[in-house]
Amino acid sequence: MFSKTERADTVDRPPSPDAEKGAPVAVLSGARLSYPGIGDGGPEANGAEVDVLRGIDMEIGAGEIVAATGPSGSGKSSLIAVIGGLERPTGGEVKVLDIDLTTAGEAARTDLRRRNIGIVFQSFHLVPAMSALQNASLPLMLAGNFEAESEAAKMLARVGLSHRLNHRPSALSGGEQQRVAIARAFAAEPRLVLADEPTGNLDQATGDEVVGVMFDLVRETGASMLLVTHDESLAARCDRTIAIDNGKVRDTVGS
Numbered sequence: 421m422f423s424k425t426e427r428a429d430t431v432d433r434p435p436s437p438d439a440e441k442g443a444p445v446a447v448l449s450g451a452r453l454s455y456p457g458i459g460d461g462g463p464e465a466n467g468a469e470v471d472v473l474r475g476i477d478m479e480i481g482a483g484e485i486v487a488a489t490g491p492s493g494s495g496k497s498s499l500i501a502v503i504g505g506l507e508r509p510t511g512g513e514v515k516v517l518d519i520d521l522t523t524a525g526e527a528a529r530t531d532l533r534r535r536n537i538g539i540v541f542q543s544f545h546l547v548p549a550m551s552a553l554q555n556a557s558l559p560l561m562l563a564g565n566f567e568a569e570s571e572a573a574k575m576l577a578r579v580g581l582s583h584r585l586n587h588r589p590s591a592l593s594g595g596e597q598q599r600v601a602i603a604r605a606f607a608a609e610p611r612l613v614l615a616d617e618p619t620g621n622l623d624q625a626t627g628d629e630v631v632g633v634m635f636d637l638v639r640e641t642g643a644s645m646l647l648v649t650h651d652e653s654l655a656a657r658c659d660r661t662i663a664i665d666n667g668k669v670r671d672t673v674g675s
């Protein structure tokens with residue numbers, strides 16, 4: 421399924437992060453996200469806005485794997501939500517695959533997500549009533565792909581789950597559930613994968629295996645990835661690490 425002609429230039433590419441590989445997939449410049457205060461602003465209410473992202477400058481290059489680390493509450497999941505088009509930035513500029521997410525409407529953000537972004541969450545976020553195959557097929561079905569199930573089945577085989585196609589999430593181990601989520605995230609061949617602590621609910625060995633699968637898929641498909649993690653050994657496997665602190669990029673380690 422990775423033999424599409426438009427991907428032919430990326431499949432055999434060496435994994436060096438240094439080579440110039442074309443335009444970055446995401447560019448953030450002074451990106452801000454504020455949530456409205458809770459309540460109606462009356463004397464009992466906490467009406468002040470919460471500034472969660474306070475001017476983020478960063479890029480994710482084509483084919484690059486970037487780790488994001490930082491303390492709890494520093495804004496890592498909010499950063500994923502903004503880059504993934506789940507939350508609209510309230511200031512600055514966020515461009516993902518040349519779509520300006522500061523001005524894009526809901527429909528344009530949904531379209532970007534469906535076509536070009538895969539998201540993997542800490543707690544898997546699978547649909548409980550659906551089998552592994554149905555879960556992994558979902559993005560392809562939403563994209564109107566008539567081969568959705570057979571392509572999803574190939575993807576599940578790729579992540580080592582061909583013997584679990586008809587199992588529901590409750591009948592799968594945590595590591596298996598995350599593999600289904602990874603198959604789902606990669607099924608539509610996204611250009612950018614966003615992973616928010618994908619190993620957070622897994623033991624070290626299972627987490628390492630699951631991340632190994634993600635790294636392999638990123639390299640094979642030429643996708644880029646932003647990987648939020650608390651695990652320093654995992655961050656060290658990425659091309660570059662950005663440290664988020666209190667809604668800003670504190671520093672960058674790596675090339």
Ligand SMILES: Nc1ncnc2c1ncn2[C@@H]1O[C@H](COP(=O)(O)OP(=O)(O)OP(=O)(O)O)[C@@H](O)[C@H]1O
Nearest residue numbers: 455456470472490491492493494495496497498499
């Ligand atoms: N919907 C919301 N409304 C108001 N504040 C929010 C909302 N979502 C997140 N926040 C606040 O934004 C800040 C950043 O949250 P975020 O979830 O991005 O942090 P994080 O770095 O992912 O933390 P963790 O490592 O615990 O997952 C926190 O102070 C949080 O309380």
Ligand SMILES: [Mg+2]
Nearest residue numbers: 496497498616
């Ligand atoms: Mg988080």
